[in-house]
Amino acid sequence: MGGVPYGRPMAMTDADGRDGLQLDQTTVQIGPYLQTWPCGLVLELVLQGDVVQRARVVRPPYGPTKGAPDGVSNRLRGAARLLKLLQLDGLTERCRRAAAAHERHEAVDIAALRAAVRRSGAFAALPPRLGSCRLEGTETDVRSRLRAWLDDGEEQPEGATTEPKSRLSGLLSGLEWNEAMLVINSFTPHQLRGMAPREKVADAGDEPERKHAAMEHAH
Amino acid sequence: MTAATAAAALLLMLGGAWLVAVFDRIAAALVARRPIVSPWLAPLQSGAAHLARRPNRTEHPDGLNWALAPALYLALAFVGVALVPLSTTGAIADLPAGIVLWGAVESLTVVAVFLHGWSANALFPLLGAYRYVAIGLPVMLISMFVLIAAALPAQSLALGAIVQSQAGLWNVVRQPLGLPLFLLLGLSLTLRGPFNYADSADLAGGTDAERSGPPRALWQWARLSMAVSFSAMAATLFLGGPLGPAWGTVELGPLWLAAKTAVVLALLVAASHLLARMPPSRMLTLLWTVLLPLSFVGLVAAGIEAAW
Numbered sequence: 001m002g003g004v005p006y007g008r009p010m011a012m013t014d015a016d017g018r019d020g021l022q023l024d025q026t027t028v029q030i031g032p033y034l035q036t037w038p039c040g041l042v043l044e045l046v047l048q049g050d051v052v053q054r055a056r057v058v059r060p061p062y063g064p065t066k067g068a069p070d071g072v073s074n075r076l077r078g079a080a081r082l083l084k085l086l087q088l089d090g091l092t093e094r095c096r097r098a099a100a101a102h103e104r105h106e107a108v109d110i111a112a113l114r115a116a117v118r119r120s121g122a123f124a125a126l127p128p129r130l131g132s133c134r135l136e137g138t139e140t141d142v143r144s145r146l147r148a149w150l151d152d153g154e155e156q157p158e159g160a161t162t163e164p165k166s167r168l169s170g171l172l173s174g175l176e177w178n179e180a181m182l183v184i185n186s187f188t189p190h191q192l193r194g195m196a197p198r199e200k201v202a203d204a205g206d207e208p209e210r211k212h213a214a215m216e217h218a219h
Numbered sequence: 220m221t222a223a224t225a226a227a228a229l230l231l232m233l234g235g236a237w238l239v240a241v242f243d244r245i246a247a248a249l250v251a252r253r254p255i256v257s258p259w260l261a262p263l264q265s266g267a268a269h270l271a272r273r274p275n276r277t278e279h280p281d282g283l284n285w286a287l288a289p290a291l292y293l294a295l296a297f298v299g300v301a302l303v304p305l306s307t308t309g310a311i312a313d314l315p316a317g318i319v320l321w322g323a324v325e326s327l328t329v330v331a332v333f334l335h336g337w338s339a340n341a342l343f344p345l346l347g348a349y350r351y352v353a354i355g356l357p358v359m360l361i362s363m364f365v366l367i368a369a370a371l372p373a374q375s376l377a378l379g380a381i382v383q384s385q386a387g388l389w390n391v392v393r394q395p396l397g398l399p400l401f402l403l404l405g406l407s408l409t410l411r412g413p414f415n416y417a418d419s420a421d422l423a424g425g426t427d428a429e430r431s432g433p434p435r436a437l438w439q440w441a442r443l444s445m446a447v448s449f450s451a452m453a454a455t456l457f458l459g460g461p462l463g464p465a466w467g468t469v470e471l472g473p474l475w476l477a478a479k480t481a482v483v484l485a486l487l488v489a490a491s492h493l494l495a496r497m498p499p500s501r502m503l504t505l506l507w508t509v510l511l512p513l514s515f516v517g518l519v520a521a522g523i524e525a526a527w
Binding site: 006026028034035036050083084086087088089090091093097119120121124125126127130178179181 | 246247249250251252253278342346349350412413415419420421422423492493494495496497498499500501
């Protein structure tokens with residue numbers, strides 16, 4: 001059963017974590033470039049319909065190219081990606097423009113931006129406790145991370161941010177596609193590099209994949 | 220049906236689709252706080268650019284359905300507007316149960332969008348297609364309650380009779396829940412903003428992700444046309460359609476309808492640029508546990524009001 005037709009693993013049924021329906025399972029590689037995606041990150045996802053069953057980091061994302069790793073401009077760029085996922089294109093544009101303006105050392109009114117985001121219902125639209133993990137010693141979720149990105153805008157001293165102990169692949173299992181995308185985009189590239197190290201096939205460790213790997217070895 | 224009615228309907232659909240695109244540019248610029256640059260011509264230029272590009276092809280698509288889905292979507296938009304009474308004397312298709320056919324247009328739109336995503340044979344369009352069906356079903360149920368409520372005061376399923384029943388008081392006042400709930404359907408039918416689950420950013424464009432060239436232009440035009448069709452229907456059901464003061468002896472019905480349609484279009488565009496979209500599972504919970512019961516409350520209230 002199964003095999004790798006046209007160079008891709010065939011869709012196979014597997015036990016389901018959501019509603020007990022045995023749906024086809026499909027394995028896809030996503031990345032390194034997408035509209036709303038940390039640059040350079042490559043994930044191998046085992047999907048059942050729109051639910052992520054397992055995730056494996058094939059390649060960690062690139063580090064930030066400009067500014068302090070978790071500084072204002074990179075946090076605004078992160079907020080822009082999340083807002084894009086919430087279909088708020090206008091506010092996405094405002095965030096990106098503010099990030100660019102901050103890099104040119106122009107004054108940026110982050111409070112106004114934050115008020116506009118709140119009026120759009122963005123915080124209410126995010127489910128509570130989505131992607132929750134400990135960050136800098138406090139429990140955070142996607143909503144609180146977005147809120148922190150749009151906070152007063154004080155430059156954090158470099159290195160003050162401790163990286164989260166959770167692994168990205170662990171946070172994604174069982175999430176629906178859109179929720180998984182929100183979680184992936186709720187970390188700065190700097191934070192992601194700490195929590196998304198390259199993972200070997202065996203790490204994700206499940207029966208069909210081991211077989212697949214063994215077959216590749218035999219060739 | 221006279222030739223003049225058909226010409227008026229065609230003008231409404233073509234002019235309306237262009238107007239939605241113009242509204243979209245203006246709203247996008249206002250929300251992003253940047254200057255509005257050439258809103259009148261930009262939609263036509265971007266349409267022409269799509270037409271000049273080559274269509275994309277995926278691996279083993281269901282070619283027939285992939286080609287037909289945008290055409291079906293567009294055709295459904297035109298069926299919708301054919302039912303709308305353009306003047307007090309009648310519509311292109313003046314059916315005794317016109318509102319029922321509009322219900323069929325709504326449900327077949329779900330089929331058209333699903334086929335568009337499914338037939339591309341690619342991951343993102345497929346996810347968009349399934350997700351759209353999951354959200355589209357409860358939204359459609361809400362709209363069915365809203366439609367029944369709008370037909371109650373007229374005691375008729377004919378859209379002409381529903382317009383006449385609003386001669387004294389428009390349904391937007393008589394049934395305050397109706398238009399807001401019906402606007403949710405409009406956002407869902409046209410894949411917009413807070414109800415854009417089919418063609419969304421997290422799927423890199425969803426059912427439209429693998430499209431380029433003329434088929435993409437056709438799909439976008441169909442979306443704009445459906446917005447016009449929906450808005451004309453909303454204006455008919457809630458804003459009295461072509462009812463309005465005449466200018467001397469000249470009846471201004473079609474102009475009143477066009478103006479009211481433009482107002483609904485502006486509301487639709489504003490909602491799609493201003494409101495955040497929830498993840499699908501959160502939206503499903505909200506739809507089934509809050510909005511669907513709310514639409515039922517609206518129906519009961521409309522029934523009591525009509526029996527009074």
